[in-house]
Amino acid sequence: MxxxxxxxxxxxxxxxxxxxxxxxxxxxxxxxxxxxxxxxxxxxxxxxxxxxxxxxxxxxxxxxxxxxxxxxxxxxxxxxxxxxxxxxxTPPPSVVNAMFAKKFETSAVEATNYFYWLNQVSGYISGEEHEYDSEEEGICPICFCNEGVFVHESDYLKKTRRFIRLNLENESWGYQLNPTKKEVEEGIFFTEAHTYLFMNDYLLDRMTDIVSLYKHYELRYSSSNSFKGHSYLIGRRPQKNRLVNCHQTLPFFKDSLLSYNKLGQQELVVQTTHAKDLWLIVSYVFSLTVSLKKGLYATDFEYDLLKSDNTYQLIITIKDDSREKSKENWQHTIELLTNELEVRY
Structure with missing residues (x-):
């Protein structure tokens, strides 16, 4: 040619x-x-x-x-x-954001499909995984101020990096795609401020905001998901029939249900139609063993949030690499929760 x-x-x-x-x-x-x-x-x-x-x-x-x-x-x-x-x-950030917003008015799925296509065409999504940046560079690959910055052999810091600006309760957040995942669409959500996020009521509020906008995403928080102290959330399209059939009622939380297995299951599912109740229920569960000095560390768990119609489901899973003591305390918590609900209700 x-x-x-x-x-x-x-x-x-x-x-x-x-x-x-x-x-x-x-x-x-x-x-x-x-x-x-x-x-x-x-x-x-x-x-x-x-x-x-x-x-x-x-x-x-x-x-x-x-x-x-x-x-x-x-x-x-x-x-x-x-x-x-x-x-x-690759279109400049202003054009990408404008086109994304226009498509989002019709459908969030259409908007993210467009963004996924653009990131593939621009070569930003490579599917390769190296060190995202070298120690001497000292650059956070997801900070707003590093959009378009080039670092040799970096997965994230490329001239073609584009991200979508989000306004969540008057707070500035960003949304981009994971460049190391070529075969599947994996979104990354992060604050504009270089901040490490802890699992608390503030974070759960932001997570519910995101899944309310991107209902086709399942959102994950893990304490290990951060770049140089800048936390991020991962958004993926959930597997079919991902919703768990919750059956255990919580009379003290209206329209809320639980699902768990006291025989060694690693996850607890909280279901509610009231987003504000999520943190209250999590706090209640985590407080059960405090008086027995068998407390739980929020960093030992991963939290997956999804929304279907008006129902939220929060799946709390203890990490495989958590300490044995943490796993024992979690199992004890599930046992106490079972006894508490069976005795009282």
């Missing part, structure tokens, strides 16, 4: 992605031609190929290495060029 054809096709995809208009074609072609040391671009509008953005970008890099060998010698130089090309193809 001629060099002109590769440039023309790449620009066509850049316009198709929504960040540019047809009026920008000549400007973009000249810009890319300068980057890769290509001569005059011949009009090839009737010969568009079917190569993917990744294949076209790879071809442009090969052309640049041939035409400007002194400029692109190291792996870092080549990666920088590749990301600079893909950054041209």
């Amino acid at each position: 001629k060099d002109s054809q590769v440039v023309y096709d790449f620009v066509s995809l850049a316009i198709e992605s929504g960040g540019w208009m047809r009026l920008d074609r000549v400007y973009l072609q000249n810009k890319i031609a300068e980057m890769i040391g290509c001569g005059e671009i011949v009009d090839t509008r009737n010969q568009i190929s079917n190569l993917s953005t990744e294949e076209l970008c790879h071809s442009l890099v090969k052309i640049a290495k041939k035409n400007k060998p002194d400029c692109y010698q190291t792996d870092k130089d080549i990666e920088f060029l590749s990301q600079s090309l893909m950054d041209i193809l």
Whole structure:
């Protein structure tokens, strides 16, 4: 394929992605031609190929290495060029957020489908997993201020990184996709402030806000999910029939149910139609063993929240790598909970 054809096709995809208009074609072609040391671009509008953005970008890099060998010698130089090309193809943050918001008005699923597609086309989702950044860089890969920052061999810090701005109860949050997960859509939700989040009423309130907006996501909090002290939540599309059949009533919490197994089951499911009751129920369960000095640490658990219609389900699961003492205390808590409910109610 001629060099002109590769440039023309790449620009066509850049316009198709929504960040540019047809009026920008000549400007973009000249810009890319300068980057890769290509001569005059011949009009090839009737010969568009079917190569993917990744294949076209790879071809442009090969052309640049041939035409400007002194400029692109190291792996870092080549990666920088590749990301600079893909950054041209990716719409700027303002356009991405506007298009996402427009689609969100119709459907949250349609909006996240668009965002997933864009992240694949831009090459941000690679499916590869390295160290997200080196210690000497000291850069948080999910902070707002690092959008578009390039770090060599980083999974997250790329020129093509885009995230969606969220307003949750007048607090600024962000939503982006996990670049190491190519086969499945995995969202990441994080605060604008570089903050470590603990499981408490504040966090559960924000989690209920998110699943109320993104009802097709199951949201997970784990104390281990953080970058340099900046916590994040993981959003995934739940498995079919993920909702647990809860049967144990809680008379002191209206319209609330529990599900658990006293014979060694690792998880407890809290179901309620009142979001504010979630933390009260969790606090009640965790307080059962305090007087016996068999307390529980919130960091030993993972918390999955999902919403179906007007019902919330919070699945509390003790981590496999938790200390044996914690597992024993959790089992004792389930036993006490069973006795408490059976005796009183």
